[in-house]
Structure formats: C-alpha cells, structure tokens
Amino acid sequence: MNLVQISNLDKSYGQLKAVSNFTLSADQGELLAVAGPDGAGKTTIFRTVCGLLEYDNGTINLAGFDIDKDFDKIKPLLGYMPQNFSLYPDLSVEENLYFYAGLFGMKKNEYQQKRERLYQFSGLGLFAKRRAGKLSGGMKQKLALSCNLIHDPKILILDEPTTGVDPVSRRQLWDILKTLKQDGSTIIVSTPYMDEVALADRAIFVHNGKKLIEGKPNELLSHFNSAIYKIKAVPSSGIMDQLNQIEGITSRRFGSSIHLYTRPQQNMEVYYNRLSQLGISAESISPIKPELEDLFIQLMEQSDA
Amino acid sequence: MPDAVTIEKLTKKFGDFTAVDQISLTVGEGEVFGFLGANGAGKTTAIRMLCGLLLPTSGNGTVGGFDIYRDNENIKKSIGYMSQKFSLYGDLTAYENLWFYGSVYQLKKKVLKDRIDELSEELGLHEFLNRLAGNLPLGWRQRLALATSVLHRPKILFLDEPTGGVDPVFRRRFWGMLYDLADKGTTLFVTTHYMDEAEYCHRISIMHHGRIIELGNPSDLIQKYQQPNLEELFVQLISKKSEESADV
Amino acid sequence: MYKIKFIAQKELWHILRDPRSLIIAILMPIVMTLLYGYAINLDIKNIKLAVIDFDKTSASSNLMGRFYNSGYFSEVTDPVSINDPEMILKKGQANAVLIIRQGLGEAIQKLKSMRNLASVSIDNYELGLIVDGSDANMAAAAGSYSSIIISQVIKDNLPLGFEFPGIRISRQVLYNPDLKSSHFFVPGLIAIILMMISALLTSVTIAREKESGTMEQLLTTPITPRQIIIGKTLPYVGLAILDGFLVLGFGGFYFGVPFIGSTLLLFVFGVIYVIAALAIGIFISTIVKTQQLAMMGAMMVTVLPSVMLSGFIFEIKNMPLVLQIITHIVPARYFLLIVRGIMLKGSGIELLWVEAAFLIALAIVLLSVATKLFKLRVS
C-alpha cells in the first residue's frame, strides 16, 4: 500500500527555488534514504511533507489523506524528527520521554515497555534521571530520536537522525529502524552517511531541490562511471600537487593512502608512465570497488560542472 | 619537538559522576590527533578543560607549553576552538561573524579582509557572506564556524565534531584543508564519529566512560585487533567494553 | 581597550538588528512619562469638603474661601447635617468635613497683635478635620493640603517679619508649591528607567550569549571576561542615558517640570547610578543561565525595589523598619533624592554629598562583587 505520495512538489523562498517538481512515493514497510549536499532542499521537503510549510504547487498524500484537507487524521500516524529537534533541557531524560508518550496518548504499560526497548538502543537508561541539558551532544540526539519513536508512528520522517551519534549507537539505531519497518512503518530518513544509505530499501539523491537519481542502493552504483584506484604511498602535499597536475585524473588523500579517480571510461594504464616518474610503481596501484560515497561525489561534481 | 598538548591523569567530576577519568596523552606539534569515543564518553568535557572553559577536578595538562591552570591567557592566544554546538551569532551575517572574531584576535583590517577572502574562497562561502548566520543550512554553518576558528592561524586547533551534518563532498574538502593546515605546522585535535575520517589521523585515542581504552596509529590498531577497518574496530572495542561494564 | 571596542560594536549590531527591542527601549520612557502624566495622575483634586462653621466670623468665612479657592477642594451642594459629621461621610456627601469651632476669629486676632515671640500666649485653638480614610491617597492628600492652607493662613496673619516657631512648612512643598505630582514622578521615572534599561537589558544580553553557546566561543579567545562585560554593557550605558534625556525632555516639555540645577552634575550622577545598575545586571547574569530567568531576576532585584523602596511612590519613613533598612542598598533611593535635589531645588554637590557618597560607595561595592563573581563562574 502506498503510504506516502508526493507529486510535483514546488516550493520557493522568495527568489530562491528550494524544491522543484519533486515526486516521491513510499510503500508501507519501506525504508527510504534521502541524500544530498548541504542546502539541497531535504529539510524543506521534509518540513513540507509534515505540514509545517506552505508549498506552491503539487500534492502531498499521507496514508491516503491529503495533507491540506485531512491533516488532523494524519497527525497521530506521523512522527517527524527535525534536524535541530529540541528537548526540554530542564526535564530529565525520563520526563522528556514520558511527556512525548503523553502527547500521543500512550497507555502506561505500553509506554514502559517501549521505553525499556529504547533505553536498550540508546544506553540512556543509566542516565534516566539526568537533565537533558546536561547530556553530551550525541546523547541528546539519541534522546530526541527516542522521543520520536516512542509512539510507533506509521510514517516516520527523520532529518539526519544520526548526526553526532557514535558508530555503535548508529548500528543499534538502524536495527531499530529495521524492526519498525518490519512492523509495517514507512520510514523516510536523510543522512550524510553513505553507509547508511546502503542499508535502505531505496535511495534518492537530491540536489538543488531536484531529484537526481533514485533506485535500490546496490543498483545505483551502476551510475558510477569512472574507476578508482588505491595507491600505497605517503600522501605528502608534494606528491599530491604533482598528481593533480596530471591531466585526466583526480587524486585524493585517503587516510595514509591516495585514491585516484580516472575520467569516465578511461583506462588507468595510460598513466603508468607518468606515475612511475613520481616513484609510484604499477604494483602499488590496485583498483578498488566504488562505494555510494564515490557515486555521491561524482554526481555532485557533474551536476555542478 | 615540543609537545603541543600534554595531559596527565586529567579528571573531571560533575557531582559524583566522573565524566573524564584520569586520562593521559601527549600530542606532538603538527600532529593530527583523532580523539574518538562513544557518545557521552567525555570528549567534549576534556576539550573544554584544555581550552580553559572548565576547571579540571584533578590532574595536569599543558597546551602549547602553557599550564592549563595558570596560563590560560597564553593558551587562548595560541588556540582555535570549534565547538560541537553551533556557537556563532545567528543574528549577524556570516561576514560580520568573521569580522568580529578577527577583530577580537586583533588582526589588522587589511590582513583580516584578505584572510576572510581567502577562507571564503576555500570554503565556498562567498555567496553566503551576507546572509544571517542563523539562516544558513547546517553544513554551511559548520563551514563558517571552521573559518572563524582558523582566522587567526592558531598553532593548535581543537575541533569538536567539525563535520557533524556536513555532506560527503565537503567532508573531503574539509579534510583536505585540515591536512594543509597540518602541513603548515598546525596541530589538530579532532573529535569525530566518522571512522573514515579517523583513518586520516596520525594517531587516535578511543574513549569509553571517561577513560582512554586504546591509543595508537590507526593502521597499527587495525592490525593489532585484526579488523577490516576502524569502524569495525571501534564497534567491537566499545561493545565489548559496554558489555563488561554492564556485567559489573 | 581595542578589544572592548569590538565587543561594544558587535553589541550595537545586535541592538540594531533587532528593531523591536530598540523601539521598545526608546518608546518605553516616552510612554511611561505620558502614562504617569495623564493616566496615573497622582494629583488629587476636587476633594468634596463640607464645612461646619460654629465660629461664623469673617475669619471663618475667610478660611473657607481659602479652602475652596485652593483648587483642591470643592463645595458640597446638598444640605448637610450639622450635628452628625460622620453621617456626612457615611452618606458619601463629602470626602472630608472641616469643623471650625468657635474662637477662630479671636485666635487670628491674637496672632495679628503679636509683638514679640516671648509674649506668645494663645490658648490652643484647634480646627477639626474628619477625613474618609477608605481612599487612603485622598485622605492623605486632604490632610496635607489642609495643613498647607492653614499654615499659609497663619503666616499671612502674622505681622511682617515674624516667623511662628510652631509652624513648619515641609521642604517638598516649599520647592513644589503647587504640589504637582509630575514634579515628583519625573525624577522617579528617570531612576526607574535607567535601572530598567541598564540592569535588565545587560543581564538579558549576557544570558543570551550563554544560552546560545557563543559565550563559550568568546571565552576561548584572548578576551578577558572583564573586557566582555565592559564591551557588552557600554552600548546600554549610552541607551540608558539617551532614555534619561528623553524622560527629562518630555517631562519638561509636556508637564512643565522645572530643571533648576546643573545638567552636568545630573549627568555625572546619572553615569554613576547606571554603573551601579549595570553591576546588578551583571550580578544577575552570573547566576542565571537563561534569558527568561535573567528577565525575571532583573525585575525582582532592580525594577521592583526601585519603584517600591526608593521613596518614589511610598515614603520611606512610613515603611516598617526592616524595609527602611533594606532601602539603604537600593541605589534608586539615593539617586531619586539627587535628581529631585538637582532638578527641583537646584541643589549643588554641597547639599547632596551624603546621598552622593552612598551612591558611589554602593556602585563600587556592586561592581567589584559582580566582576569578581563573573570571573569565578567561567572557569
């Protein structure tokens, strides 16, 4: 069943066209990742879908209801966690959770069960009595997320929920999202982590308010049209400068090694000569598999060019 | 080579809760040091003590050779600090923010103007200079915050999750800039939850519940624990520690 | 110095960027002046006065004339019962009853024929005044207006050059012969508005930087907390002084409040008072972390005492002893006297030095405590 249906959405702020002709649909039990550079319009789209912003054109349909006509019916089904979700700093962790449970009219034992499960993922149970204002940055983020998950929303919209969350908790969070999804919730999440995008059922890349590509994460990689090579060499700034002077390849530092990107459909071998002059032997060069992050960067660079 | 940062048994307690528990480490001049750890491990608290924002409960430390208890004034002259939380003036424009902080560091007008030009070029901030900082998208705010903290070319730069909420393209550009700074001799003390970024660091430490549980060069550590990458290493180390502490 | 300038400049940007608060800061003194001037008129006029005259001499009708022509009392038209003055008040026919017992004419005669003070031998003559105390303000006004009128009558009847020892005319009346309340509230308003702008706005602006996290950023730069404070408060000193002038100007222009003394002297004391007020503002902001608390704190600690405990509305000497003691640490108490002295009486420093000394001492103590505390809290 189609739970989220956005069609031909347009939204501008004065002169600035923030979203143009954006269409998106999500089925029940689907987990959708939205990726895009800063300022691409992700937050605007999310806020519009949640009825927080007026829009210029298009239709938005959630759980079969038009948001302009039946927003009241949508509200109990919807969970939205904004990027800068604010907690009540003077209330404790538990009080914050309790308050949100109350907002959605949860029953007491239901709430307690849910709370324990959320404590498991967040590790916040140890700090239940601590005031939210005194939590660390990542702990706040986890509490914010927990507040939004407490009522088991049918449609969950999360704007960069894992920013500032440590790798362990990130995994636990995605485990929770998967459980929710299996229970039939539709989840739309934006994230700057491409490894998270890879975990979604479907990924959408937006840029300048437009949809660039859309598809299953592993299939999207076929859009990547260049090759990546890893060079085992110390990435001093000297060598980086010289590498970057070679026409046709882009080089980037990557930890203690260097990554080389060739132009689309070009063969690496033509460069071997030049590289050996820099003391890079053919043996130290090995091709590596592109990842979503590489695709992301390529898409952004190509659409900016 | 003198050490940029030395910490010895540094401890911070809030009431009877120990946020930072006797941590010791040294960071060499020009080093890129990754200060990693789980949420709430005490990274921000430790950095705040080093920047003179918080008085340690016990332990010693120096920054740029200056004692963190006695030489606060000198420390402040040699450091830059980019806080985890957005801490610019939302009702001032990006340019005004830069101009204000530059003036606070007593940069000459001409120098400051050049520096702002240079940085906004590098960070792609030009078109945003006249927008109110509070209205910028998150990623752009981070860029502005970075620009602000390096305006005065500090010798030691503390960056608390500088790339939180920043897109992958910029994240790479950002690290390119950090490397340039390091090449010029700036010491970088960085916290991050992106393990691929941590691989860029010369050395890293991993914190859990106020303690440093591992310290070393990323590839050495990966080898030591026989993990495919830092992310797996981190997850394994922290999960193990959490289980241990849950057992107690 | 250099850094202070930039902090101050940035603060100015904030102020200008938020026109609403700027407009409030400028309009407030004007509105308050008008409000006090028109709506909350403290002058009590048209006190209905019934007179029961047992004396029935020219002296008594003369006295009645004085009362009714003063502008404060009006005649009662209904016939009133001579035998039961209380009934008059009960029925609400009058607010006050003046009883002129027999012997007024004689007493006045004696006054006129007095040659020297040693020969004063008048039997006590008493006028009766019964006032409806249910309106306390009106009752107090009726009492004091009456005593002024009576003492003037006595003075007029004394032979030239004679001062009657038993009669004292209060200083306030001497320098504000019409008892115009605008002459009192304008100095009071200056004290309150200076306090409000300085203490309230500074504590709020410092709390704001704490709340938004920018204070933390500032404190990692080579700026010292003291420089931050001075820089941040400077623009508000300017704003406060501008407001002070606005009240003065409006008071003089609309309500004809005189300004007899030295503007420079008033300015100097204004600055000292503002420093004391700022110190309180800083003090509050060291304790609280949010703008909201700062606002409430400033209201409690500065504005309320300046209104209630300064002598602006309630006379200090009528307060319970505890409150009287507390008034000594309310800067507005001293400043009020100084402003009144300078504006209405043209007093110079030679007359005001006691108040001045207290005010300066208070400013110094408050300021040193505030900066000391501010430093402690940031480490």
Ligand SMILES: Nc1ncnc2c1ncn2[C@@H]1O[C@H](COP(=O)(O)OP(=O)(O)OP(=O)(O)O)[C@@H](O)[C@H]1O
């Ligand atoms: N002012 C305070 N009062 C009480 N507890 C505090 C205070 N500041 C921090 N803490 C606690 O100290 C611990 C460490 O917090 P800190 O902010 O240093 O963590 P962190 O490592 O930076 O985490 P994150 O990665 O989430 O930013 C947390 O448990 C936090 O709740």
Ligand SMILES: [Mg+2]
């Ligand atoms: Mg932190």
